[in-house]
């Protein structure tokens with residue numbers, strides 16, 4: 283019987299992530315740094331698989347998209363023109379009892395904090411707190427040298443709009459996409475990798491004719507949802523759309539919906555879609571003096587395009603994928619050496635699984651390990667594969683289930699003579715004998 287354990291799900295996922303080296307606290311040998319996380323081998327693979335899948339679906343497989351790789355530090359004038367220096371802020375309140383600071387708009391967090399003071403609440407008046415991370419260029423820390431780490435990726439897509447238009451010869455509608463780190467001096471961080479001060483955004487600006495924004499907004503909303511459900515494999519019932527009321531819109535947005543995920547602590551923003559109008563191009567044109575207009579080759583008309591912006595945090599998506607995939611099962615009978623009462627399987631989409639195949643010789647005798655290792659070396663040219671000859675075969679299957687490996691290949695004593703291996707499927711646990719010469723082909727079909 284398979285059960286999804288909601289209780290303590292976050293704790294269980296955090297513990298698995300640390301135990302198996304997906305994600306663990308950063309700077310740990312120095313006592314750690316609050317909410318900084320390091321991604322180990324498996325976490326890094328999972329992250330890269332998510333990022334590649336996003337790029338494939340949002341850029342590579344479309345005719346209307348091009349890519350960009352911009353810097354983290356841009357001219358500070360960019361952030362002045364974009365409105366971030368003035369308007370990229372959250373309301374902050376301070377607890378008068380212990381001086382800890384919180385976001386005034388996060389009621390549940392305020393209530394939870396009040397409980398630590400036996401329900402007593404004494405807050406300062408809300409003040410706006412700017413989220414941009416300040417840094418200094420050069421050797422002197424003075425006002426003239428102030429720069430900012432990018433708070434979003436979008437701005438390079440706006441400042442480079444004209445160059446990209448000219449070099450790629452794209453016509454409206456078309457989009458510019460980017461994946462990279464963003465930095466925000468968040469007032470409160472937490473819930474594992476959900477809210478951190480540095481994170482990765484996969485973002486695109488889709489340039490369209492003014493007036494077309496509602497049509498493309500709806501098209502992108504469906505595209506994003508399809509990606510989250512069909513490609514990442516999130517359960518539909520754990521996703522919902524939330525339309526922002528006018529008063530909570532970001533300073534650049536005319537309309538925003540969030541794709542919310544049902545995290546163990548409640549619904550929370552996973553991804554966003556904003557209708558940014560010509561807000562940014564207009565501001566950059568005004569501040570820089572550059573002509574950022576698009577010229578319609580048929581009508582000769584010149585205008586500033588409108589923009590629809592699908593955006594998403596990749597660490598947040600990775601967390602949702604882990605939570606969604608985490609499954610506990612009562613010890614599976616019938617498989618030799620079922621050692622634990624409760625077994626954990628990460629039912630990740632195969633395309634996301636950090637390790638695609640495990641190669642396991644049944645015993646450590648050389649007649650099995652040598653050919654098994656050779657199979658491993660061959661498969662390694664195509665996928666991230668693990669070779670494991672330690673512990674009982676049951677234990678080794680468990681280890682692979684726990685990290686979400688879709689296929690385990692066992693080389694046994696019969697393999698020596700019949701040149702076949704046993705391939706075990708993570709989800710069905712079915713085992714099939716496959717001719718070694720056909721193995722790569724067999725796996726290719728199933729790992730697509």
Ligand code: GAP
Pocket residue numbers: 433434435436466468475476477478479480481483485551552553554591593594595596597598
């Ligand atoms: N250019 C628009 C933009 O940056 P956003 O909603 O502020 O929009 C984009 O951020 C995405 O980045 C969010 O949907 C969320 O997934 C992720 N995100 C935002 N703040 C984050 C944080 N502090 N830690 C982790 N991910 C975050």
